[in-house]
Amino acid sequence: xxxxxxxxxxxxxxxxxxxxxxxxxxxxxxxxxxxxxxxxxxxxxxxxxxxxxxxxxxxxxxxxxxxxxxxxxxxxxxxxxxxxxxxxx
Amino acid sequence: xxxxxxxxxxxxxxxxxxxxxxxxxxxxxxxxxxxxxxxxxxxxxxxxxxxxxxxxxxxxxxxxxxxxxxxxxxxxxxxxxxxxxxxxxxxxxxxxxxxxxxxxxxxxxxxxxxxxxxxxxxxx
Numbered sequence: 001x002x003x004x005x006x007x008x009x010x011x012x013x014x015x016x017x018x019x020x021x022x023x024x025x026x027x028x029x030x031x032x033x034x035x036x037x038x039x040x041x042x043x044x045x046x047x048x049x050x051x052x053x054x055x056x057x058x059x060x061x062x063x064x065x066x067x068x069x070x071x072x073x074x075x076x077x078x079x080x081x082x083x084x085x086x087x088x089x
Numbered sequence: 090x091x092x093x094x095x096x097x098x099x100x101x102x103x104x105x106x107x108x109x110x111x112x113x114x115x116x117x118x119x120x121x122x123x124x125x126x127x128x129x130x131x132x133x134x135x136x137x138x139x140x141x142x143x144x145x146x147x148x149x150x151x152x153x154x155x156x157x158x159x160x161x162x163x164x165x166x167x168x169x170x171x172x173x174x175x176x177x178x179x180x181x182x183x184x185x186x187x188x189x190x191x192x193x194x195x196x197x198x199x200x201x202x203x204x205x206x207x208x209x210x211x212x213x
Contacts, residue, residue: 002151005103009144012110016140019117031126031191035133038183039120042141042176043113049148049169050106058161061168068175075183079190 006054013047034078041071099154105147112139126197130184137180145173 016039023036045064052060081087112135119132149169152162191197192207199205202212 002099002103002155005107009106009110012114016113016117016136019114020120023120029126029191029197031187031197032120032129034187035126035129035184036120038180038187039116039133039136042136042180045172045176046109046113046141046144046148049145049165049172052165053148053152053155053158056158058158058165061165064168064172065175068172068179072179072183075187079186082190082194082196 003054006050010047010050010054013043013050016043017047030078030082034075037074038071041067095154098150102147102149102151102154106144106151109140109144109147112136112143113141116140125200126191127188127199130188133184134181137176137184141180142173142177145169145176149173 020036020039020043024033024040027033027036045067048060048064048067052058077087116132116136116139119135120129123129123132146169149166152158152165152169155162158165192211195208195211198213199211200213205212
């Protein structure tokens with residue numbers, strides 16, 4: 001039963017990622033696009049770890065922490081660019 | 090007694106994972122339903138806490154009980170829990186930063202507007 005639940009929840013997360021990808025391409029402002037990229041990344045963190053449980057490949061878990069750090073860096077860079085017009089040195 | 094304890098932990102983990110899956114779909118629908126950028130910060134919060142932090146905690150509870158993963162189950166449980174902590178700390182800071190940047194650069198207008206006390210020109 002565990003594997004069926006893991007697979008079902010993975011499908012829900014895939015649906016989340018597909019819906020948010022549409023927002024990334026058509027979002028009205030750049031802020032909406034960055035928010036959607038945030039959502040996609042958080043979804044794919046959970047999806048990767050669910051896949052690592054389903055396929056019994058523990059090495060997939062390692063990718064999750066850099067993804068969480070990367071999306072925070074994206075937020076900071078975009079907000080700094082919007083506020084000041086450049087990224088600075 | 091120990092088997093019952095393991096079973097309870099496993100079902101709590103599965104419940105948290107399932108809750109997270111439904112919350113992430115609800116958050117994705119919320120991105121379409123809310124009208125402007127500042128309101129869309131709200132579904133992002135649902136996606137972050139209900140859709141990422143709670144399922145990761147649930148995964149870390151679930152993997153402790155999974156004997157199929159062998160010795161790596163502790164590694165996966167620890168890595169999931171640390172990822173949940175990192176997301177819990179960094180995601181609110183990131184969304185506050187992007188909201189501040191968008192508001193200061195006047196990229197998104199507040200529409201429909203009830204009140205914007207920081208910058209009245211952005212209203213409407």
